Amino acid sequence: MSFSFLDVGFTYRSLKSELDAAHARVMESGHYIGGPELEAFEAAFAGACGARHCVGLGNGLEALVLPLRARGIGPGDEVIVPAHTFIATWLAVAQTGAEPVPVDADTDTMNMDLDLVEAALTPRTKAIMPVHLYGAPVRMERLRALAQARGIMVIEDAAQAHGGRDGDRSVGALGDAAGFSFYPGKNLGAFGDGGALVTDDADLADRVRILANYGARRKYEHELAGGNSRLDPLQAAYLAVKLKALPDWTARRQEIAAVYLSALADTPNLRLPVVAEGTEPVWHLFVIRHPRRDALLAALHEQGVPAALHYPVPNHRSGAFIDTHGHLSFPVAEDICATCLSLPIGPHLSTDDARTIAGIVDQTARRV
């Protein structure tokens, strides 16, 4: 018996003829930067999110950095981020020169604790950057109200949550702007790096597009001191093919999560993820917690279950932030990092696979 944690090759094999056709079309088109394939994907992805604009970018990190830059956020400013997230959220803020101001996690959902956000706001706060971590959408109503009352931005870090929903709105259309990643392992992944900004704000989309293209709308007219961060048409053409399969792949993730949630509901010592009321998660990761996590992880590996860790080191204890944030304490985030373990989930697994894995996890969690 052997399962893989992630199998990006599965996504190629299951759409091979369409992806190969997309590849041939782009190669023969003579357009390798910009052009109709990119525009078609941008329109399709904006539509899928229920937003007006999508700007393809080089990666997910840039999709978080550029909306901050576009609004002049930088040194002296503060941006609220979750303490518990992939470090890119913090790095995006730090890259602008602004300060990431972390808020501890909610112990049930593992997302940013919305009760702690208001106390973290200061006159310097310019934006709130919630993360739909593990594919679980943050309930956004309170955040939007807090931000609107102060005239600050809400930028979703949507890198793990393509297709997720909060009420009747999709991830990508829940704040002022959203940054997506198309890193290969994400729910919607390219075959290389990629990212996108999604927004209803035409001016913001325009500024981000310029910033990602040397600050220029037209060649040699450099309006802004921009950089280079573009989604290439080859990746865009692949993504357009994969976008059509995303609802089926998401449904498979949701079926696997349902198997885990019911099969492990009574396992002693195991803590399962709690879904926030009114949200529809897309299960980028299925993260459980166990007090003897390292023993459980080792025992699962011995039995051919490739569990993984997301994320073992709290951001404020990482080398990147130890000098600026190491004196802070975020008890819930620290506890999640010490006890979390991710079970395999994805369209490459069947619900039978999930039942087998859940059986092993249940037995192992009882004895470690």
Ligand SMILES: *Cc1c(COP(=O)(O)O)cnc(C)c1O
């Ligand atoms: C993957 C990820 C990013 C960054 O995306 P890249 O495309 O790898 O730059 C940002 N935030 C979160 C939460 C992520 O998981």
